[in-house]
Amino acid sequence: MKIGRAFNQVAAVAKTDFLGVFRNKTAIFFTLLFPLFFIVIVGFTFGNTGTGDLSRIVVGVVNLDGGLVAVNATDSGNSTIGDLFVQAMESANFTVNGYEEYGDREENGTAAYAISRGDIDAIIVIPANFTETLAFQYTDNSGMPIPTRAHLELYIDPTYPTSSQITQQSILGFTSGFVKEYQQVAVEQTPPNMQEFIRVIADPIIVTIGETKGTRELPWINYMVPGTLGLVLIWSGLNHASMTIATERTKGTFQRMVIAPVSPMVVLLGKLISAMSIVYMSAFIMLLSGVLLFQVNLYWNIPVIILAIFLGALSAIGIGLIISSITKNEEAANSIAVIISVPLQFFIGAFFPLNIMPEAAQVFGNALPFTKLVNAMQEIMTRNLPFDAVIPEMLYLTASGLILFTLGTIAYRITLKRL
């Protein structure tokens, strides 16, 4: 009878708390729509990075090949290989814009003007003697070709270090491929008994990039989606839990619950169930939108995902309860929750890997239970590792969840004495 009554009370508290979110437009936005909004923004912004799509790189080409140059005391205007180079770039899917001259950043229509305004990511200047050099047209008096290297000039927009590195690596990679093709053709012009010898000299070491077993190349969004589960815990779990008791205390509904024949732990359990439901719903929306909108291709070890979210949510709700209990009213609770949760989300490895951050930030980030959740989810969902592989993270999540939720419960009980 008593258990039935307590169950009825827990259900009443959980339902009322849950409706408080679903009938409040602001709460709906921050709890459910904001994660959706976030994944849409992230997906459309970064969804395809990491797939080798070169069309995002805009290269300005100043192709001077074909201009008249003196070769062996005669004017030559051959542009064959320069044109081939440009065509190959376009075939490789670079976005190529042609320019007459490198020019000056103040001079509209020139490559320098375009790169200074961020219209293009890089400039390649193909010299006037590009074809003549590569076609061995420079000869000595005896008619023997003079070994001469073609000299391409590459200028990268350095404004954004990460994207400039990607641009540089992509163009150098393409050039290397083009050179190999050229070598193949050039070697074939040499006597057959020399061809293999020349090939070895030109390419003494061959690096073979094999397919790594048990891994696969994924667009960045696939790493982001498991990472967003950490954000869900912060936004939905921590923020909701920090507001729930504080709001009820400010409005007096908490006091009215306390004067009813209800155990404070029943109220807490109802709140916990509501907060957990909101976290799971938010996580479900986040994952579902990743799948439907961006076709993320992840591994779904549902029991482990559910367990990890539960353990992570215990930590988030525990912190929320502490905030809720130590603050005087809902405004103060909201402010503290924002102050904590906004910076926190940058340290959990959801947006970018922790190992690119300063040492102290890494130590701090690695101590957060949300980081452990993100790590575990990335291991499970992107690498398809078994549960064994994430046991350390799960143990950490369990310990931190129990500690923080216990502290939250203690803070909650102290609140009862301050009514």
Place this chain on the structure above:
Amino acid sequence: MDSVTKRFEDLVAVDDLSISVAKGELLGLLGPNGAGKSTLTKMISGMINPTLGTIKVGNFSVQDESIKVKEILGVVPQDIVLYDYLNAKENLAFYGRLYGLSGRKLSNRIDDLLRFTQLDEKAVKRHVSTYSGGMKRRVNIAAALLHEPKVLLLDEPTAGLDPQNKHALWEIIQSLNREGKTIVLTTHIMEEAEELCSRVAIMDHGKIIALGSPSELIKKVKMENTITVVPDIVSSRLIEQIKGISSVRKVYTAPSENEENESIKVITDCPDEILPDVVSTIVNNGTKVLSVQLSRVTLEDVFIMLTGRSLRE
């Protein structure tokens, strides 16, 4: 309540207070803000514990048998303590479930109380945030009645209400008392205490400084209820006629405020009741009534006499 004291660090909010309330009684706790009324209601409802002393509701100790006390006690807080985003029915269902009601019993009780709140069908389905102050107050009281409490604690139940809604709520409180509920009502509105309470405890600085029925307390004040009438002509015949009205204790004349006319002063215990008779007696004598002023002794005067301060200070 026996020798109850509540201290908040250096502040003594309730000071060695003892009082008992009889079954079916409607006791008013009257006092200015800060007198200790809210602290007292918090202790009775079990929200906070007294520093010293014991409180019993029914035969149960608030400190030791809190669950049993909570089951027979209904508390109506001063503020509207309802969920804005729920409608009246959902609010009542929530509080009903907290008090252990479920199923048909709960739904029947909600139906009864929705009738009590006099909300129409459309209003019942609207969120509480759209209700008027009076509607919210009625639902606020209904939420405390779900478990059919024997004792009702009303903390400033009419705070912020307009006169019409205030009088409607007084009728509700009186009807609950007639049903047999023991009611403790805190208020700083003297008219409310006079109108509703069979006994009033006047509180100040955490102590009860006077206790008795409103009429008993008023009698303690050395002042009298006076009707001052200014007719255009005062005659000895008129004075004699007024003296003949029942409940009139004394009649005399005095200069009026403008000093152009004489005024008639009528001393009585029930000025509201005899005022029409006084006026009609003057008019029936063919005399015009230029002005009427009624000066009643109230609990406010009792409080001023006891403390030297007004209730509203």
